[in-house]
Amino acid sequence: MDPKVMAYFAAGIGAALTIIGGSSGIGRLAAAAMESIARQPNAAGDIRGAMVLAAGLIEGVTLLLADRLHPACDQEIGPPRSRRLRPPHAGGSRGQARVAR
Numbered sequence: 852m853d854p855k856v857m858a859y860f861a862a863g864i865g866a867a868l869t870i871i872g873g874s875s876g877i878g879r880l881a882a883a884a885m886e887s888i889a890r891q892p893n894a895a896g897d898i899r900g901a902m903v904l905a906a907g908l909i910e911g912v913t914l915l916l917a918d919r920l921h922p923a924c925d926q927e928i929g930p931p932r933s934r935r936l937r938p939p940h941a942g943g944s945r946g947q948a949r950v951a952r
Contacts, residue, residue: 866917873913
């Protein structure tokens with residue numbers, strides 16, 4: 852199988868697991884917050900604020916990780932192309948080597 856296809860497949864699986872993990876974490880957080888509010892209704896505002904802050908942080912990390920998996924597919928897979936240096940031209944190159952393209 853083509854290495855680029857495998858990279859896209861692995862990135863898709865990784866992104867899916869990241870999203871599932873983040874949504875599971877936010878769900879557990881909301882369940883715990885609702886249980887806490889049911890136990891202490893007077894602290895509902897503080898609990899809700901902490902829940903929203905934590906949910907935002909979890910979602911931010913989840914999106915960051917899912918986004919970090921995408922550039923892996925954009926890189927060229929396989930041995931890198933060799934870039935040999937050409938000697939500088941005699942007139943006007945200031946003695947700098949040029950990279951062959």
